[in-house]
Structure formats: structure tokens, C-alpha cells
Amino acid sequence: MSSSEPASGAVTRSTVLVVDDDSRERAQLCAIVSAAGAFDVVAQASSGYEAIRAIHEHNPDIVALDLERDGDRSLDLLGYIMVESPRPVIVLSEQALPLPHPVLNAIDFSAIEFVVKPASRGAADSEILQRRLLAALDAAANARIGGLRIDRAKRAAARASRAARRAGRTGTDASGPPAQSAVAIAASTGGPRALLEVVPQLPEDLPAAVLIVQHMPAGFTRLLAERLDRVSRLSVREATAGEVLKAGVVYLAPGGVHMALQRTAGGISVTREETEPVWGLRPAADVLFGAVARHFGPRSMGVVLTGMGRDGANGLRAIREVGGWTAVQDAASAVVSSMPRAAAPHAVLQLPLENLARAIATQAAQLSRTRTG
Numbered sequence: 001m002s003s004s005e006p007a008s009g010a011v012t013r014s015t016v017l018v019v020d021d022d023s024r025e026r027a028q029l030c031a032i033v034s035a036a037g038a039f040d041v042v043a044q045a046s047s048g049y050e051a052i053r054a055i056h057e058h059n060p061d062i063v064a065l066d067l068e069r070d071g072d073r074s075l076d077l078l079g080y081i082m083v084e085s086p087r088p089v090i091v092l093s094e095q096a097l098p099l100p101h102p103v104l105n106a107i108d109f110s111a112i113e114f115v116v117k118p119a120s121r122g123a124a125d126s127e128i129l130q131r132r133l134l135a136a137l138d139a140a141a142n143a144r145i146g147g148l149r150i151d152r153a154k155r156a157a158a159r160a161s162r163a164a165r166r167a168g169r170t171g172t173d174a175s176g177p178p179a180q181s182a183v184a185i186a187a188s189t190g191g192p193r194a195l196l197e198v199v200p201q202l203p204e205d206l207p208a209a210v211l212i213v214q215h216m217p218a219g220f221t222r223l224l225a226e227r228l229d230r231v232s233r234l235s236v237r238e239a240t241a242g243e244v245l246k247a248g249v250v251y252l253a254p255g256g257v258h259m260a261l262q263r264t265a266g267g268i269s270v271t272r273e274e275t276e277p278v279w280g281l282r283p284a285a286d287v288l289f290g291a292v293a294r295h296f297g298p299r300s301m302g303v304v305l306t307g308m309g310r311d312g313a314n315g316l317r318a319i320r321e322v323g324g325w326t327a328v329q330d331a332a333s334a335v336v337s338s339m340p341r342a343a344a345p346h347a348v349l350q351l352p353l354e355n356l357a358r359a360i361a362t363q364a365a366q367l368s369r370t371r372t373g
Contacts (some may be wrong), residue, residue, distance in 0.1 A: 014141040015042040017058065019051045019077070020066035020092075029064060029092075032130045033343040039137055048077035055085055062140045064133070067093040075131055078111060088112050088140035089313065090133070094119065112190050112335060113139055116217040132217075139189040139308045143335045170181075174244035178267030179209035181367045182300035184292040184315070186285030186343075188215040188307025190335025192224055194353055195305070196231065199250060201357035204233035207368035209245040211259065211292065213285040215307065216257035234270040255285040261291040266294050279311045289315020293322045299367050300324030303356060304347070307339035317346040325363045329353050 016033050019042055020026035021240035030041045039062075043054035055063070063081060067074045081089060091111040113136035187194055191214045202210065214224060222238045228250065229236035239251040239259055244267040251270060253259035258273040278284035285304070289312060292300045302319035304312040306329055320326045326347045328340035331355040344350060351359055 004312050012031050013038060014061040014137070015040050015058065016137070017042065017051065017054050017060035017063045018044045019048075019063065019074075020044075022066075026356065028126070028129075029066070029133070032133055033064070033137065036134050036137070038141070045109075046072065046123045048080075051077050052080060055081065056086075060087070060139060062088045062090065064090045064092065065136070066117075067091055082111075088143045090115060090136045090140055092117055092133070097206075100200040112143055112193070114216055114220050116219065122362040128308070133198070135358060141335060142308055142338070143189060144337075176248050179245040179247045179249075180249075180296075181208040181301070181364060182245060182268075182292050182296050183208050183210050183301035183303065183364065184285070184289050185210065185212045185303045185305060186289070186307065186312035186315070186339065187212070187305040188309065188311065188336070188339055190217065190306040192227075193282060193335070194329065195228060197226070197233070197353050198305070198357045198360075199228050199236065199269070200232040202232070202234055202250075204248065205362050206234060206248050206361060206364055208247055208364040210234070211239070211245075211288055212250065213253045213259065213288050215283075215311070216255050216279055220371040221252055225250075228252070239270045239272070242269055244269045252286060258283050258287040259291075260287055261295045279309055281311055283313035290318050292328075293318040293324060296324070298323030301360065301363055301367075302326045303360065304328045304340045305345040305356075306334035306336055308336045309339055310342035312339055313342040313346065316343040320346045320348075325367075327351055327356065327359060329356065 016039050018026055018029045018033065020029060023046070026044055026046065030044055033039045033041050042058040042060050045051040045054050051063070054060070065074060065078060078089060081087065089111045090113045092115045094117050115132045115136050118128050146207060169180050195212065195214065214221060216224060225238040232250070234250050236250040238254050244264065244322065245251065254272065258275060260271045260273050261268050262271050278286050287323055289302050292302070293315070300319045300322060301324055302316045304316055316326050327349040328343050328347040330352050331337035331341060332352045334340055
């Protein structure tokens with residue numbers, strides 16, 4: 001029985017293990033968690049060994065893990081959790097800390113939320129940390145983690161094969177034609193793992209641009225783009241303002257700004273906008289989806305994956321209204337189902353995660369045949 005499962009009449013409070021090798025920062029994290037009222041800190045640890053013992057002794061619902069400077073021991077712990085005792089993990093790291101490989105590995109191990117710690121420790125920065133951490137805890141408390149146990153050997157072999165095929169491509173992202181159709185994808189909690197399942201399965205001759213909004217902090221989106229690029233047939237990159245969308249290229253919205261589109265002489269190009277957050281989010285999928293609907297019309301495709309909240313629902317409706325194709329991940333395969341559930345009324349299809357790449361490829365091919373026929 002989970003440690004947060006209530007006795008009759010009791011109030012459910014999710015339990016948290018806090019792991020940080022700095023005693024002062026660990027105390028601050030514990031204080032934030034405890035003060036929220038919806039969570040109990042059942043244990044704290046200063047090392048991976050202590051954390052493993054605490055996981056087995058206290059069975060916490062959530063692990064809040066500070067990523068150490070070298071990253072290795074933290075990632076050993078993260079790998080242990082996701083293989084031996086899967087549960088939601090929140091990874092915290094310092095904003096200025098250069099951790100490309102550890103963070104990429106954390107994404108691969110299915111850490112479901114990422115929190116950037118402010119560089120300083122003033123009162124205002126403490127409030128920022130509190131807001132970010134509590135939002136991540138709330139999302140983690142609503143996560144379904146059971147389906148994320150990983151078979152590393154099988155996945156590694158498949159990714160090595162895809163990487164080898166991709167290495168043989170020459171100039172696809174530079175010489176590809178301007179996109180005549182586009183698929184917009186939205187993801188939040190559990191999204192990095194979902195994207196690692198969907199994007200690498202898209203074919204290298206996909207006749208559409210792929211645009212993704214993943215709710216992650218600035219800096220983390222670049223790392224996610226690099227991770228996806230390494231294991232995918234398609235070229236994947238963080239979107240740059242002004243670049244013209246090309247068929248067969250994947251563009252990830254940078255953290256901290258909205259990704260939108262504009263029509264230019266060369267084709268549909270990316271814009272980055274620092275306008276107000278939507279649903280408290282920037283980037284927001286509703287902004288991107290609306291732009292895709294306006295510029296691609298019935299050649300739009302929209303997909304809403306796992307996540308908390310309702311971002312993407314209005315955008316999916318816009319794509320449906322202009323005659324585009326829409327789909328959502330089904331609740332059974334989503335880590336958190338509220339985003340796809342909110343968008344479901346506007347979806348043509350509700351599919352398990354494993355079937356979405358094939359559905360996207362089929363629809364993109366059909367649109368290409370219609371255009372050239």
C-alpha cells in the first residue's frame with residue numbers, strides 16, 4: 001500500500017523524500033514541501049545510498065532530487081528508482097550549472113518534472129523556488145508512473161540503430177522543401193518520456209514539419225532537443241526565430257517564450273514571442289496550435305500528449321475547426337491525463353502512446369498525396 005493511501009476518513013497527503021547533499025538547501029526544500037499542507041516529508045537524504053534505503057523504508061510517493069554538480073551519483077539513484085522502484089521524480093538543478101549529459105540522462109530515465117533553482121537565495125528567489133517546486137509536486141502527485149519501467153538494453157539497441165541510420169543522412173534539414181503541412185504536439189508532465197517514444201518513430205521522409213511545445217524551463221528544452229535529435233531519424237532542434245519551416249524537421253519551442261509563426265517570402269517561419277503567459281505557461285501549446293491552424297489550415301495536424309492542466313485544448317479545437325486532423329494520447333497510457341482529457345472533445349482519435357507516431361505519419365502522407373494528386 002502506498003504511504004499516502006489514507007485510512008478511513010483520513011486526508012490524503014502525498015509523501016515526499018527530499019535528496020540534497022547540501023544540508024542548508026535540503027532544509028529549505030523540506031520547509032517548502034511541509035509548508036504547502038498537501039505533502040509530508042517522510043524522509044530526507046544526503047546521498048544516493050541514504051535515498052535508496054529511505055525509499056524502501058518509507059515508500060515515498062514522490063522523490064525530489066537535487067542534481068549534484070558532477071551528476072553521476074544522482075543519476076545512479078535516478079536510474080535505480082526508475083528501474084527498481086518506479087515513482088514520480090522531480091529533478092532540481094541550478095540555473096547556471098552546466099549539466100548537459102546528466103540532464104539528458106535524467107530525461108531518458110523518465111524524471112517527470114524539472115525545476116530550475118534560482119541562482120541567488122534572496123527572499124524573492126526563495127518565493128520563485130517555492131512556486132516552481134510546489135507546481136512540480138502538484139503535477140507529480142497526479143502522475144501515473146506504473147507504465148514507465150524501462151528496458152534499457154532494448155531501448156539502447158533501438159536507439160543505436162536509429163542513430164546509425166540518421167548519421168547516414170546528408171543535408172536533409174538544410175535542403176528540405178518548405179513545409180506545406182505541419183503537426184503541432186503539446187506535452188507537459190511525463191512529456192519528455194512520451195516524446196522519446198513518439199519522435200524517434202517518425203519516418204525520415206515525413207512530409208511535414210513537426211512543432212512541439214513541452215512545458216520545461218529555459219535551458220532544459222535545448223537539452224531535450226539534443227536528446228531527441230540523437231535518437232531520431234528526423235533532425236530535431238530548438239526553434240530559432242526567423243527560420244523557415246522545412247518538411248521532415250522537428251522544432252521544439254524554447255522554454256520561457258511562446259513559439260508562433262509568420263508568413264514570409266520563403267515560407268512559414270518561426271517567431272518567438274515574450275507575450276503574457278497562457279494558463280500560466282510560456283511556451284503555451286494554445287499559442288502554437290492557433291498559429292498552426294491559421295497558417296496551415298486544413299493541412300494542420302494537432303496532437304495533445306500527457307500533461308496536467310488544459311493547455312492545448314483550445315488550440316486543438318482551432319485545428320479541428322479549420323479542417324485539420326487531431327488526436328490525443330489516451331488516458332490509460334498518459335502519466336497525467338488531464339491535458340489530453342480536456343482536449344479529447346476536439347480529437348478525431350484517442351490513441352495509446354505507442355500508436356501515435358504511426359497515425360501522424362499516415363495522416364502526413366495522406367495530406368502529401370492530396371497536395372500532389
